[in-house]
Amino acid sequence: xxxxxLVKYLRDGKGFEGTLIVAAxxxxxxxxxxxxxxxxxxxxxxxxxxxxxTLVRPFAGLTNYTDLFHRPEFAxxxxxxxxxxxxxxxxxxxxGFALALFFLQDFPGSTYVRxxxxxxxILPALVVGAVWRWIFAGDFGVxxxxxxxxxxxxxxIYWLSDPxxxxxxxxxANIWLGIPFNMILLSVGLAGIPGDVYEAAEMxxxxxxxxxxxxxxxMMGPTLGAVVALGVxxxxxxxxxxxxxxxGGPANASNVAQYWSWQMSFQTYEISxxxxxxxxxxxxxxxxxVIYVRSVQREQSx
Amino acid sequence: MNQIEIxxxxxxxxxxxxxxxxxxxxxxxxxxxxxxxxxxxxxTLLRTIAGLETITSGTxxxxxxxxxxxxxxxxxxxxxxxxxxxxxxxxxEQNMSYSLRLRRRPKAEIDERVGEAARILGLEKLxxxxxxxxxxxxxxxxxxxRAIVRKPKVFLFDEPLSNxxxxxxxxxxxxxxxxxKNLGATSVYVTHDQIEAMTMADLIVVLHxxxxxxxxxxxxxxxxxxxxxxxxxxxSPAMNFVPAEVTxxxxxxxxxxxxxxxxxxxxxxxxxxxxGLRPEHLRLDGSGERLTATVDIxxxxxxxxxxxxxxxxDLLNVAYAGTYETEAGAPxxxxxxSDDIYLFDPETGRxx
Numbered sequence: 001x002x003x004x005x006l007v008k009y010l011r012d013g014k015g016f017e018g019t020l021i022v023a024a025x026x027x028x029x030x031x032x033x034x035x036x037x038x039x040x041x042x043x044x045x046x047x048x049x050x051x052x053x054t055l056v057r058p059f060a061g062l063t064n065y066t067d068l069f070h071r072p073e074f075a076x077x078x079x080x081x082x083x084x085x086x087x088x089x090x091x092x093x094x095x096g097f098a099l100a101l102f103f104l105q106d107f108p109g110s111t112y113v114r115x116x117x118x119x120x121x122i123l124p125a126l127v128v129g130a131v132w133r134w135i136f137a138g139d140f141g142v143x144x145x146x147x148x149x150x151x152x153x154x155x156x157i158y159w160l161s162d163p164x165x166x167x168x169x170x171x172x173a174n175i176w177l178g179i180p181f182n183m184i185l186l187s188v189g190l191a192g193i194p195g196d197v198y199e200a201a202e203m204x205x206x207x208x209x210x211x212x213x214x215x216x217x218x219m220m221g222p223t224l225g226a227v228v229a230l231g232v233x234x235x236x237x238x239x240x241x242x243x244x245x246x247x248g249g250p251a252n253a254s255n256v257a258q259y260w261s262w263q264m265s266f267q268t269y270e271i272s273x274x275x276x277x278x279x280x281x282x283x284x285x286x287x288x289x290v291i292y293v294r295s296v297q298r299e300q301s302x
Numbered sequence: 303m304n305q306i307e308i309x310x311x312x313x314x315x316x317x318x319x320x321x322x323x324x325x326x327x328x329x330x331x332x333x334x335x336x337x338x339x340x341x342x343x344x345x346t347l348l349r350t351i352a353g354l355e356t357i358t359s360g361t362x363x364x365x366x367x368x369x370x371x372x373x374x375x376x377x378x379x380x381x382x383x384x385x386x387x388x389x390x391x392x393x394x395e396q397n398m399s400y401s402l403r404l405r406r407r408p409k410a411e412i413d414e415r416v417g418e419a420a421r422i423l424g425l426e427k428l429x430x431x432x433x434x435x436x437x438x439x440x441x442x443x444x445x446x447x448r449a450i451v452r453k454p455k456v457f458l459f460d461e462p463l464s465n466x467x468x469x470x471x472x473x474x475x476x477x478x479x480x481x482x483k484n485l486g487a488t489s490v491y492v493t494h495d496q497i498e499a500m501t502m503a504d505l506i507v508v509l510h511x512x513x514x515x516x517x518x519x520x521x522x523x524x525x526x527x528x529x530x531x532x533x534x535x536x537x538s539p540a541m542n543f544v545p546a547e548v549t550x551x552x553x554x555x556x557x558x559x560x561x562x563x564x565x566x567x568x569x570x571x572x573x574x575x576x577x578g579l580r581p582e583h584l585r586l587d588g589s590g591e592r593l594t595a596t597v598d599i600x601x602x603x604x605x606x607x608x609x610x611x612x613x614x615x616d617l618l619n620v621a622y623a624g625t626y627e628t629e630a631g632a633p634x635x636x637x638x639x640s641d642d643i644y645l646f647d648p649e650t651g652r653x654x
Binding site: 194196197199200201202203204205206207210214215218219221 | 352354373374375379380381383385387388389390391400401404405448452
């Protein structure tokens with residue numbers, strides 16, 4: 001009797017909703033909140049191989065942070081990360097926006113071609129990395145071959161092992177990987193602008209450039225904000241491409257914060273150092289996430 | 303002088319022809335209504351004038367100048383859209399000043415013209431609001447204001463009142479009319495509502511299936527419809543059509559079970575015709591040409607009484623100004639003046 005009552009409560013009553021919420025919250029606590037907080041805690045502790053198994057470790061204050069700032073590779077890696085994020089997003093966004101505008105024009109097959117663009121997005125980043133490794137290969141890579149055939153370069157460029165090029169090679173691959181995502185999100189935003197608003201602007205005397213600047217751009221503002229915020233978050237967690245292409249080398253020339261954090265945590269076992277880098281990135285991502293949420297709210301206000 | 307001249311305009315969408323050989327002159331300062339059922343091409347015609355649709359063949363002149371290949375922004379026409387098409391990211395003030403800002407008019411002039419339009423339309427207190435914060439009627443006014451500030455040669459209206467409720471629609475109808483009187487700019491007004499067209503326009507163009515059925519002043523269309531379509535479209539409630547035959551002397555027609563009605567002009571004896579009788583012309587006192595019917599349905603609204611009456615197998619709608627009490631199944635003697643009987647060719651629909 002009691003048992004069937006419980007089943008009934010779970011199936012038909014408030015118990016069903018409660019169960020769903022508890023399941024979701026439990027999942028988040030175990031797989032998101034705990035690792036996140038644990039990482040933050042570790043960044044304030046002395047963690048070494050001997051204390052790895054315990055939760056209670058000597059409190060280190062801000063020493064992990066000051067140590068990190070004094071490392072010689074700190075400044076170059078921060079700088080690399082900034083370049084990586086800025087260039088990736090700048091090009092993903094402009095190329096993605098241009099393509100979204102292009103596919104908005106109604107030409108035969110536009111929807112199919114736009115669909116093909118998504119193919120790049122569904123590939124795993126490791127696979128994309130492997131493909132780009134071949135493209136960038138110094139001796140037999142197709143990029144060098146193309147540039148030489150066009151007469152643009154004489155010798156070979158060692159895209160992945162030359163410190164002058166390594167970071168930019170990773171950025172190029174990452175831009176390619178991110179374009180479809182940007183294009184689709186921006187396409188959705190563009191499709192949301194009613195056609196008669198453009199017609200009204202045309203009647204009011206706006207030429208095509210004025211229509212873009214005074215109608216399209218401002219009305220896309222919230223979408224652009226959301227896409228940039230998501231772009232920053234995705235770019236800051238772009239680990240696979242770095243791993244597949246350069247592993248941060250040569251000599252940290254293409255190393256970025258997210259890869260550095262992994263290197264310290266799981267290659268050199270400077271676990272508190274890795275946690276410290278991760279904690280600083282969490283802080284940055286939270287700021288960006290707030291901007292994203294604000295942006296989405298503004299999107300709904302039109 | 304004509305503000306807009308359209309000659310032999312055709313518009314095709316692939317194999318579908320949306321407009322057939324449209325020729326139309328719109329005099330300077332006129333208020334012209336393009337009216338017809340949905341899908342008749344009235345909006346398409348307006349959009350070709352605006353330049354938002356290309357034309358397949360023919361000529362459109364605005365102020366004597368051929369504008370066929372001109373972009374909408376080069377034609378100096380202002381348009382009020384059915385959906386209003388306000389710029390959602392701009393305030394009311396910015397919406398109205400947009401065209402002037404594009405033309406780089408001095409700030410003082412922009413403020414003055416926007417202020418004037420806002421005053422005319424009663425929008426002064428709403429200037430800082432966004433379209434989303436406005437009611438339907440207020441949005442409609444902003445759309446009008448956006449057109450007014452430009453002081454254009456021509457106003458184009460694409461069913462501007464169809465999204466408003468009935469009361470507001472009646473109010474805006476007279477406001478637009480007043481506005482037209484004060485501004486004096488030529489207006490082309492698209493509507494599917496014949497009452498809107500009748501009450502507002504100087505000139506009505508009735509369109510059907512992409513063709514002009516008739517052009518005329520509102521009462522001319524009512525009194526002398528060129529064909530069955532116009533006769534049925536203009537006037538509310540719609541005209542009754544009853545099959546009839548001209549009798550041997552050519553001076554009367556026989557309807558229903560042999561009721562004879564004298565017709566205004568003699569017709570060819572024995573000819574099959576369609577008799578058109580307006581509901582408001584059918585009198586309940588039986589004066590004039592007499593018809594005997596039975597009451598099917600009676601609806602009284604106080605000021606008006608609508609009766610659906612039956613003569614043989616034909617139904618007649620009667621509109622009587624006043625109250626009249628009877629019941630379904632009761633006999634009814636109707637009368638109509640001979641001059642109020644319209645005759646149409648049953649095949650071509652042309653008025654005889």
